[in-house]
Amino acid sequence: MKYVAEIDIMPQKEILDPQGKAVKLGLHNLHIDSVGDVRIGKHIRLEVEAESEEKAKETVDTACRQLLANLIMEEYTFSIQGV
């Protein structure tokens, strides 16, 4: 069965996010002043062929740990749906 994973990979909370700061400044320059903290990461949509949702989750978790996320500086979360 085919599953689609929606993965968010964000900088860990303690890690500084200069990109986020730059975007916040940019928004304020556009007079969108009500914006506070901005954090920027990656969103990955990934198709997985698996026998069960459990197996699909295992595959996505392995993919995150081995390639997609830098576990020293990033944290990842994901949701999975059958399609």
Added chain:
Amino acid sequence: MKYVAEIDIMPQKEILDPQGKAVKLGLHNLHIDSVGDVRIGKHIRLEVEAESEEKAKETVDTACRQLLANLIMEEYTFSIQGV
């Protein structure tokens, strides 16, 4: 009241995603072969001060249109939660 927006900005469906192809190849090289199509975009977490959820949505939509998303090549979706 403070709201947190979770924004996903992805390449439009017709747009080629070389980054996604490279990640797919990388996963296959790690023998994670059950992975099919991979699409990579940005995930932005943004705090907004607003009188209502409706106002917060307006602010986030404006931020996406004016700065965060390149509407020629990207599409954006977001969810908002009061904190």
